[in-house]
Structures are given as structure tokens and as C-alpha cells.
Amino acid sequence: xxxxxxxxxxxxxxxxxxxxxxxxxxxxxxxxxxxxxxxxxxxxxxxxxxxxxxxxxxxxxxxxxxxxxxxxxxxxxxxxxxxxxxxxxxxxxxxxxxxxxxxxxxxxxxxxxxxxxxxxxxxxxxxxxxxxxxxxxxxxxxxxxxx
Amino acid sequence: xxxxxxxxxxxxxxxxxxxxxxxxxxxxxxxxxxxxxxxxxxxxxxxxxxxxxxxxxxxxxxxxxxxxxxxxxxxxxxxxxxxxxxxxxxxxxxxxxxxxxxxxxxxxxxxxxxxxxxxxxxxxxxxxxxxxxxxxxxxxxxxxxxxxxxxxxxxxxxxxxxxxxxxxxxxxxxxxxxxxxxxxxxxxxxxxxxxxxxxxxxxxxxxxxxxxxxxxxxxxxxxxxxxxxxxxxxxxxxxxxxxxxxxxxxxxxxxxxx
Numbered sequence: 001x002x003x004x005x006x007x008x009x010x011x012x013x014x015x016x017x018x019x020x021x022x023x024x025x026x027x028x029x030x031x032x033x034x035x036x037x038x039x040x041x042x043x044x045x046x047x048x049x050x051x052x053x054x055x056x057x058x059x060x061x062x063x064x065x066x067x068x069x070x071x072x073x074x075x076x077x078x079x080x081x082x083x084x085x086x087x088x089x090x091x092x093x094x095x096x097x098x099x100x101x102x103x104x105x106x107x108x109x110x111x112x113x114x115x116x117x118x119x120x121x122x123x124x125x126x127x128x129x130x131x132x133x134x135x136x137x138x139x140x141x142x143x144x145x146x147x
Numbered sequence: 148x149x150x151x152x153x154x155x156x157x158x159x160x161x162x163x164x165x166x167x168x169x170x171x172x173x174x175x176x177x178x179x180x181x182x183x184x185x186x187x188x189x190x191x192x193x194x195x196x197x198x199x200x201x202x203x204x205x206x207x208x209x210x211x212x213x214x215x216x217x218x219x220x221x222x223x224x225x226x227x228x229x230x231x232x233x234x235x236x237x238x239x240x241x242x243x244x245x246x247x248x249x250x251x252x253x254x255x256x257x258x259x260x261x262x263x264x265x266x267x268x269x270x271x272x273x274x275x276x277x278x279x280x281x282x283x284x285x286x287x288x289x290x291x292x293x294x295x296x297x298x299x300x301x302x303x304x305x306x307x308x309x310x311x312x313x314x315x316x317x318x319x320x321x322x323x324x325x326x327x328x329x330x331x332x333x334x335x336x337x338x339x340x341x342x343x344x345x346x347x348x349x350x351x352x353x354x355x356x357x358x359x360x361x362x363x364x365x366x367x368x369x370x371x372x373x374x375x376x377x378x379x380x381x382x383x384x385x386x387x388x389x390x391x392x393x394x395x396x397x398x399x400x401x402x403x404x405x
């Protein structure tokens with residue numbers, strides 16, 4: 001083998017070797033295990049904390065109100081739909097992040113007249129005319145709207 | 148003077164019939180080899196085990212309360228500014244004069260007002276939008292570093308540790324479902340609340356929906372709710388012509404919806 005080819009081969013071997021070493025250090029752990037991504041990223045995504053805790057967690061202390069709600073027209077609506085996420089409240093009862101919304105704007109988000117809303121799924125009222133100026137929750141208990 | 152013309156009309160006709168015969172025969176033969184199939188689902192499930200998630204949205208049931216959009220922001224720490232959304236609601240109003248108005252003030256979080264007269268409206272409806280969790284996602288294909296991927300259970304996720312924030316996927320997504328997180332400087336998108344579904348909880352937007360307009364489920368489970376939903380309704384996916392393999396099935400999707 002001519003000398004110049006031998007030298008070239010040595011240079012090639014060094015470059016390829018360097019590339020392999022660099023590649024080893026640059027590619028993160030678990031990359032390529034299941035596809036062209038870092039497999040650990042799935043576990044990282046899954047490890048985040050859930051903030052909306054579900055009705056079951058409300059039942060532990062407020063069973064009476066949950067039962068009341070389940071008998072009325074708002075039965076299918078989750079507690080946290082109106083009261084907001086419960087995770088902080090579940091850690092400490094004193095936490096004040098539980099919402100107690102009311103008022104014409106809030107109720108109107110579902111119940112104000114709008115052509116785009118189907119009558120089959122929500123009762124609509126003319127929020128401009130219906131008992132002007134009064135807070136909805138003064139007459140309607142949101143946990144049992146028709147009592 | 149005689150006109151020299153070698154081609155007789157008779158020969159031309161023969162040639163035409165011959166070529167036409169070959170082409171038609173060829174098409175018939177190829178279709179016999181690989182028959183055309185009706186595509187019931189926009190994406191065919193890959194081989195494997197475990198759940199393969201998809202979503203169903205019933206447009207008729209959506210009342211535009213915006214609970215989904217606001218709960219998504221709270222659950223996933225999406226910035227409050229009215230242009231960062233993982234999930235939002237659009238209101239389509241098709242006027243009698245065929246004008247189409249699309250509105251999504253603050254993604255629907257503050258509710259929707261009706262600013263046109265009832266008599267002028269031909270049709271009006273809400274369209275909740277979110278990531279379509281496509282099986283052949285353009286966003287996954289363009290990522291130069293492999294920071295966004297289709298998980299084995301069919302959820303398109305982002306590896307925020309690995310993302311370089313190049314914004315290529317934002318351009319690639321035909322549904323506008325991605326944004327750059329202003330603090331993290333990496334891309335953010337709907338994960339179908341992956342941290343919730345692995346714990347057996349529904350995604351936040353579906354948990355708080357007052358009418359049950361959204362459902363999610365395992366497309367491999369032939370007895371599951373989502374399969375029943377697609378069976379019962381005539382569902383469409385958004386921009387099916389782009390062949391993204393979307394797994395978000397809409398019932399009652401109007402063709403004006405983009």
C-alpha cells in the first residue's frame with residue numbers, strides 16, 4: 001500500500017473515531033429507544049401534577065353539596081367547572097383559591113341568549129331583560145337551580 | 148399539386164383506441180391488485196398494544212362557555228395573554244348574505260356576545276379547537292432535533308428539555324396549535340393532559356365541559372366510548388386533504404370551518 005494512502009487512512013480513522021466519541025457524549029440518555037426522540041421525555045410529561053382533582057376529591061368533605069348538585073339540573077357539571085382547580089385547597093383547607101363565582105356575566109357565559117347555542121343542551125334567558133340588575137344566585141341556587 | 152399526407156384518419160383512430168385500451172386496462176388491473184378502500188378513520192392505527200388515544204368533539208353540544216380554554220390554561224400553566232392557547236373555542240357565524248364571521252375573543256374564555264341581528268344569521272355555531280394529535284404529524288416530521296414526537300399511545304408530545312425553540316413546528320402545524328412559551332422560550336402545545344390521562348383522569352378541558360361535548364378515548368378499544376361516538380355520528384377531521392392523519396373527530400363539522 002502506498003504511503004500516502006496509509007496516511008489518509010490514519011486521518012480517516014482519527015476523524016471517524018472523534019466523531020463517534022463526540023456523538024456518544026452529545027446524544028442524551030434514552031434517545032432513540034422507541035423512535036427519534038428522548039424516551040425519558042414521556043415520563044417527564046407524565047410526572048406533572050394534576051390541578052383539577054375531580055369530583056371524588058370534593059366528595060370527601062362536601063358530600064352533602066355534591067349529592068344536592070347531583071339531583072338537580074347541574075348534575076353533569078363538575079364542581080371545578082365553576083369553583084376552579086382544587087389542588088391547593090386539597091393540600092390546605094385555608095387556601096383561598098376556590099372560586100365562588102356568581103353574577104350575571106358568569107352565569108351568562110352559558111345561559112345568555114345566543115344563536116350559536118343549541119336549546120337542547122342549555123336553558124337560555126335574555127340576560128338584558130330578565131330581572132335586571134339582580135345577581136342570579138339571589139334567586140337560583142347553582143347547586144339546585146330550580147328550587 | 149397533390150397534398151402529401153401519410154397519416155390516414157383510420158390509423159390515428161386505431162392508435163387512439165389502442166392507447167386508451169392500455170390505460171383503462173392498466174387502471175383496472177392495478178385496482179384489482181390493490182383494491183381501493185373506504186377510509187373510515189383518518190388515521191389507521193399502528194400495530195401494537197395498549198391504548199391509542201383519539202378525541203371526539205360534538206359541535207352541536209358546544210355552548211361556547213369557554214370552560215375548556217380557561218381550565219386548560221390553569222392546568223398547564225399557559226400564559227394568560229390572549230394569544231397563547233393550547234385549547235380554545237371559535238364562533239362561526241354564517242350570514243344570510245353568505246359572509247362568514249369567525250371570532251374567538253380571548254379564546255372564548257370570557258364567553259361570547261352576539262353582535263349581529265338574529266334575522267341576518269343563516270347559521271351559527273361554536274367550534275372547540277385543540278391539537279389534533281395527528282398520526283402523521285407535520286410538526287413531528289419537521290423537528291430538526293427530535294424534540295417533538297408521537298408517543299406510543301398516540302399523543303403528540305414536546306420534549307421541552309430538548310427543544311431548541313426554532314419555531315419550525317409552529318409553521319408546519321396546519322391547525323395553529325403551537326406557540327413559543329414566552330418564559331421557557333421553547334415550544335408548547337396540548338399534551339391531551341398526558342399527566343392526567345396516565346393517572347386515569349380525563350384531560351382538564353373534558354373534565355369541566357358542562358355538556359360533554361368533548362370525549363377522548365382509546366381508538367383500539369372497539370367497545371369504547373370514542374369508537375361508539377365515531378360509529379354513531381358522521382364525523383370529519385379538519386383539513387383531511389392534508390393527510391395529517393388527524394385523530395380529532397368532529398361531529399357536525401361545517402365545511403366552512405378551517
